[in-house]
Structures are given as structure tokens and as C-alpha cells.
Amino acid sequence: MASDNASSSVLPVSENQAGTPPPSAAVLLIGNELLSGRTKDINLPFIAEALVARGIRLLEARVIADIPPAIVAAVNELRANHDYVFTTGGIGPTHDDITADCVAAAFGVDLPINPEARAILQAFCDERGIELNDDRLRMARIPAGASLIDNPVSAAPGFRMDNVFVMAGVPRIMQAMLSSVLPDLRSGPVMHSVSVACDLGEGTVASALRLLQENHPAVEIGSYPGKTGQLGRLSLVARGTDETELEVVRLALETLVTGLGGQLTD
């Protein structure tokens, strides 16, 4: 449901942001298991939705294997091209957890035991009567200059290094870490979306849709056939920051569908 005034959006845009482009972001999902088909990632859509709600534009995501030069290169390329980079995975205590090493290498800094992280892990282990052995202590190695990201689930912290946010791969932990860093991020105008579903084929709506897109260059209009690829369920989606304009586009989409002899569905 669109409001009648874009300035009433949930996260108001401060006046001095009007001339600034919205912050951009990239996500870097790290782990062999995501590229073998073993693990189906659910972190990307979660992060995407959280960033949309803050008015941050997620422009790219990458999934890479546990190969140090590949991780270092991706971190450096993404942090140079985007305001924020969010990584998931590879910060546990085992030999295949190499994200901290790679982020330190990407920034050209040391990876010492962080006293604050060590204290957090020590307290967690003491409470459970387990030893803070060398492997668990690996999780206290934090690149020099980074600040910690709290892990309320299993103690081992993530960290923020400049514009790179290093988070766990376990979804529940990642989600807690993301929640704790979101308030620190610069926000932009929130992208709202409206959607109209119909029983027409893409080839039937394409011309009218193209014209509508040309008339509303500030709105992103997308056409998405249903999962099955069969006729009968086409979603026409418009995204933009101006809710008034989106409501105009939504009505135009409905008129477009019915004018072409289609039925609105849901």
C-alpha cells in the first residue's frame, strides 16, 4: 500500500542526502560448500532485503571458493567499487576458515590476537567449562585496525575493517551480526516496490511496458514470468523511491493489462 507522500517512508531521508547518490553495496559469500551444491545459500536474500529497507543499493554479489588469492582479489575489487561490502563465511576455528587471513592480506595489515575478542571467547568458554584452545583462539585473530561485530549466538565475533563487514556463514549468526551493524551505515532513499500480476504473456505486454518504462525513467520496471515458465502468471514489478510515482505506475500497469484483454491475478 503506497502512501500519498514519498516523504512519509518508514526511514525518512534527511534533507542533506538529497544530492548524494545512495550508498552501494556488494555481498561476498565465501565457501566451497556453496559452489558444490551442498549448501543452498539463504544469506543473500536476507541481506538484500535488509539493505533495501535501509535504502542501500545492493549492486553485486559473488560466491567464491576457499581459495586465498581469489578471496583477497574479490575483497579488494569489491571494496574499491562499493560503499559497503558484506562477507559471509569462513570465520570459525577450523583450517578451512580463512576469511580473516584473507581480509588482513587484502588490507595489507597484521592479524594479531585481539584482546577484546580473546576476552569474549574466554568468558564464553569459561561459562561452558570448555578450554579456549589454540583453535578456538584462532577466532580472536582480528585484522589490525578492525572493530568487532558482536556475535550473541556463539561468541566468536565478526569484524568491520574500513568498509568491509566480515560476518559468519551460519544464517542465525549472520542475521544477528547484520542487525547490529545496520544502524551504523549511511542510509539512502528507500526503494519501494509495487507489483501487478496478470495472465498475459511477456510478448503481449512488452511494447506497452517499454513505453511505460520510457515515461518513468526514475522507476525500474521488471517483468517476471512465474516459476514454471508457463503462461498464466506474470508479475510486473515497479521499484522506485517516489511512492506517489509508483502508485501512478501501478495504476498504469493495471490499465495496461486490462487494455490488452488480460485478467489481473494475484
Add this chain to the structure above:
Amino acid sequence: MASDNASSSVLPVSENQAGTPPPSAAVLLIGNELLSGRTKDINLPFIAEALVARGIRLLEARVIADIPPAIVAAVNELRANHDYVFTTGGIGPTHDDITADCVAAAFGVDLPINPEARAILQAFCDERGIELNDDRLRMARIPAGASLIDNPVSAAPGFRMDNVFVMAGVPRIMQAMLSSVLPDLRSGPVMHSVSVACDLGEGTVASALRLLQENHPAVEIGSYPGKTGQLGRLSLVARGTDETELEVVRLALETLVTGLGGQLTD
């Protein structure tokens, strides 16, 4: 279930491949809807599993928005770095379907109407009594020099341009297209995997796991806590091409778990 001889794998490796590195691949998922959280991709894990079964190493995946320079750059970077590149999305008839344009630009070739593709679309439209209008005809624009990939679901073909395979985003269509191109790809030694689940924490198994990894450098050993991030369900996974060695590693993983006082779970 591992066999007693690696050469008995489902897709036998021909002798002359012994010294050749296995083919590498990248996946490029194209579409704003994947970066807004609206659409949860299911194509990547499907492609990943299919490539694993062919002995092709999927080393990287990228998700990018419908931004032409970003698509062109990603196509060119990935095709230079990998034996095969598989793209999904953006080959329909609407204005936001720009993958063919971008692939043609990446290769520096024209994008003419392909007579074969046009005939396929014409037959599909004739059969259904719909017009092959300009928008539907857009789907017959194929980069010069590319060969078509059959689309048994909705006719509009994908295409192969050199080492780049351009496929639909709709999962059912993508799956059919992938099936039809897989037999043309060079295969490599298939990566098999074995898995042992236990109730130990990662910090408890890490040292022994590291030693096991050092003793089996040809095997990739990974440690994956359960989805909840709670203790009680840790998967230890070993992947490699030699099933005999994998069976040795699987037994070693079981011994490792029980030797540390853990229970094997499933």
C-alpha cells in the same frame, strides 16, 4: 557409498585427461530481482550439482543487476578466467531483457535476427495463434557466430557464444537448456564426497581435522556447523576424486569423532 576403485566412477575419466587440469566454470546470474530479495535464486545450486556430476569445477558465481556495462564487464572477466561460463536471465522479450545485447557487446559482434531462431519462434506462435510481434522477435536476436540452445518449454532459444552459455532465468527452462549442453562439455575427474555428522563443536575437532587435511592434501575437508549454529550437529565433509582415499578419510573422520568422545549422528 564409495566403490573400491576410483576408476569405476559413473563418468569415467579417459586416460588422456590424466595430466590435464579439470575444466573450470563460473556462473553469472543476471537480474535486479535477485539483488532486491524479491527472487530467491534456485538456479545456482542446480547448476553446481550438474557440473559436479560432470567433473567440472565451479569456482565462482556472480549475481549482477540489469546494468549493461556491469554485465559486459562480468562476461568478459569470467570468460577469460574460466573454461565455461553459464549465464541465467534476461533473454525474454521485455525491455529489461538485455543479456543478448550485452553478450554481443562483450564479444564485439553484431546481434542480428537469427533465421533459425526466427523459424522456431514463428512455428511456436503459429501453433498458438499468436503474432510473432517485434517484441517476441527480439528473442531471435542472437550474437553473430553463436549457436542456439534448444528451449523445449517456451521456444525462445538460449545460445552458446564461444565458451559462454546463455540460458533463461526461469528454472524449468534453464534446467532443460543445461541438460542439452552438458554432453558437449569437456568433463574432468568427478569430485565425490563423503560426510560424517557428529555432536562435537568445531573447536573440539579443529586440531585433529587440520592434521587429517595435512595428511590428505588431494582431499578437500570442510567443517559445517548445522543451520542453527548450535552445538549438536556438525558435518565433516571430504571431497575428492579418489574414492578409495575418500573412504580412508571417512573412516579417519569417524575415528577422530569417537576418539574425541563424540557421537556419530546423521
